[in-house]
Amino acid sequence: MIRFEHVTKRYADGTTAVDDLSFEVAEGELITLVGPSGCGKTTTMKMVNRLIEPTSGRILLDGADIAQGDPVELRRRIGYVIQQVGLFPHRTVLENTATVPHLLGWQRKKARARAAELLELVGLDPAVYGDRYPDQLSGGQRQRVGVARALAADPPVLLMDEPFGAVDPVVRERLQSEFLRLQSQVRKTVLFVTHDIEEAVRLGDRIAVYGHGRIEQLDAPAAVLGAPATPYVADFVGADRGLKRLSVTEIEAGDLEQPPVLHLDDPLPEALRRLESEEARWAVVLDDRDNLHGWVAAEALGSAGGRGTVRDHARRMDAWLPLGASLKQAFSTMLQHDAGWIAVLDGERGDRFLGVLTPARLHEALRRSIGADAVGAERADVELRTVSGV
Numbered sequence: 001m002i003r004f005e006h007v008t009k010r011y012a013d014g015t016t017a018v019d020d021l022s023f024e025v026a027e028g029e030l031i032t033l034v035g036p037s038g039c040g041k042t043t044t045m046k047m048v049n050r051l052i053e054p055t056s057g058r059i060l061l062d063g064a065d066i067a068q069g070d071p072v073e074l075r076r077r078i079g080y081v082i083q084q085v086g087l088f089p090h091r092t093v094l095e096n097t098a099t100v101p102h103l104l105g106w107q108r109k110k111a112r113a114r115a116a117e118l119l120e121l122v123g124l125d126p127a128v129y130g131d132r133y134p135d136q137l138s139g140g141q142r143q144r145v146g147v148a149r150a151l152a153a154d155p156p157v158l159l160m161d162e163p164f165g166a167v168d169p170v171v172r173e174r175l176q177s178e179f180l181r182l183q184s185q186v187r188k189t190v191l192f193v194t195h196d197i198e199e200a201v202r203l204g205d206r207i208a209v210y211g212h213g214r215i216e217q218l219d220a221p222a223a224v225l226g227a228p229a230t231p232y233v234a235d236f237v238g239a240d241r242g243l244k245r246l247s248v249t250e251i252e253a254g255d256l257e258q259p260p261v262l263h264l265d266d267p268l269p270e271a272l273r274r275l276e277s278e279e280a281r282w283a284v285v286l287d288d289r290d291n292l293h294g295w296v297a298a299e300a301l302g303s304a305g306g307r308g309t310v311r312d313h314a315r316r317m318d319a320w321l322p323l324g325a326s327l328k329q330a331f332s333t334m335l336q337h338d339a340g341w342i343a344v345l346d347g348e349r350g351d352r353f354l355g356v357l358t359p360a361r362l363h364e365a366l367r368r369s370i371g372a373d374a375v376g377a378e379r380a381d382v383e384l385r386t387v388s389g390v
C-alpha cells in the first residue's frame with residue numbers, strides 16, 4: 001500500500017533526517033514508528049503527504065509514485081492527525097469534523113450527517129458535543145475530534161503524529177483502546193508516530209524502531225521485545241522488555257496444563273479413585289454442559305466419608321480467561337484472585353474448558369515464545385532447556 005524505496009531526506013543545513021529508508025506498509029496494517037527525539041519519525045511521515053519532499057528515493061502509494069501526482073489530490077486520500085489537533089477555535093465540533101467533506105464539495109447536509117456519524121464512532125455523542133466549541137472540550141475529547149475529522153472523508157491512509165501525546169496517562173490508555181476498537185472496524189493503513197514504546201507495542205501490528213535516520217528493526221511487537229535485533233534496540237525497549245512482552249504474547253493451547261477433570265454429578269468414590277490414580281491434589285470441576293464450575297480438593301473429598309457427589313464439595317472458580325488473552329492478563333488475573341492457577345476457556349466454542357495456566361506454565365510460555373522469535377519457529381516447536389536437579 002505504502003512503499004518507501006531508498007528514501008533519504010537531507011535538510012538545507014546538512015542534517016540527514018532520514019537515511020536510505022526502504023520498507024512497506026501493507027493495506028490495513030498499522031505500523032508504529034518509535035524512537036528518541038530527532039531520529040526522523042516525523043520527517044518520514046510528512047514525506048508521505050508531501051509536507052516534506054525527499055532528497056532522493058521515492059514513495060509509492062498503491063504502486064504509484066506520489067511525486068508524480070498533485071499533492072492536494074494526494075492529501076485527500078490521507079487523513080492526518082497531529083498532537084496539537086489544530087481544530088478551528090471558532091467552529092463547532094460538528095463543523096470542524098465536516099471540514100474535509102466541505103472542502104471536497106459535499107452538500108452541507110450530507111457533510112454534517114457524515115460528521116455526526118464519525119463523532120459517534122469516536123465515542124462523542126453529536127447531540128451533546130456537536131454544537132460545542134473546541135475550548136469547551138477536554139484534551140482527550142479534542143483528540144477524538146481530531147481522529148473523527150481525519151476519518152471524515154474515509155481516506156484509505158491515516159498518518160498520526162503523536163496523536164495522544166498531550167493527554168494524561170489514564171486518558172491516553174482509554175484513547176488507545178478506543179482507537180484499537182475503531183481501527184478493527186475501519187482497517188485503515190496507518191503510520192503512527194510515538195515516543196512511547198508501550199504505546200508502540202500496544203497499537204502496532206508491527207513496530208519500526210528508529211535509530212538516527214534509520215530503522216533498526218521492523219517487526220511484530222512481541223518479536224521486537226523478545227529478540228531485539230541490535231543492542232541499540234534492546235536498550236531502547238528497556239530492561240523490562242520481558243515484562244512488556246507479557247502484554248503482547250497470547251495464551252496458546254500448548255501452554256496449558258491438564259489437571260484431572262471431574263463433573264458435578266460424579267459420585268465421590270469414583271472421583272476419589274480418579275484423583276488417587278493421577279496422584280492429584282485437586283481437580284477442575286465442570287457442569288453437565290462441560291462449562292467451568294470450579295475446582296475441588298482431594299482432601300475435601302477424602303474426608304467426606306464416601307457419600308454424595310462432587311457437587312457437595314466443589315468450589316466456584318472465577319479466575320478464568322479465554323484462549324488468546326495475553327499472558328499479562330493471565331498474570332494479573334492470578335494476582336487479582338490470589339489464585340495458583342487460572343482456567344482457560346475456548347471463547348469461540350461456547351466457553352469449553354481447555355486447561356489451566358499456572359505461574360510455571362506462564363513463565364515457560366514466555367520463554368518459549370522468545371525462543372521461537374529468536375529462531376523464527378512456532379512456539380509449540382521450541383524445546384526449553386531447564387536447569388534440573390535444583
Ligand SMILES: Nc1ncnc2c1ncn2[C@@H]1O[C@H](COP(=O)(O)OP(=O)(O)OP(=O)(O)O)[C@@H](O)[C@H]1O
Nearest residue numbers: 011012013015017036037038039040041042043044
Ligand atoms: N526544517 C528542518 N531543517 C533542518 N533540520 C531539520 C528540519 N526539520 C527537522 N530537522 C532535523 O531532522 C532530524 C529529524 O527530525 P524529525 O522531526 O523527523 O524527528 P522526530 O523523530 O520526529 O523527533 P520528535 O520525536 O522530537 O518529533 C532532527 O535532527 C531535526 O532537528
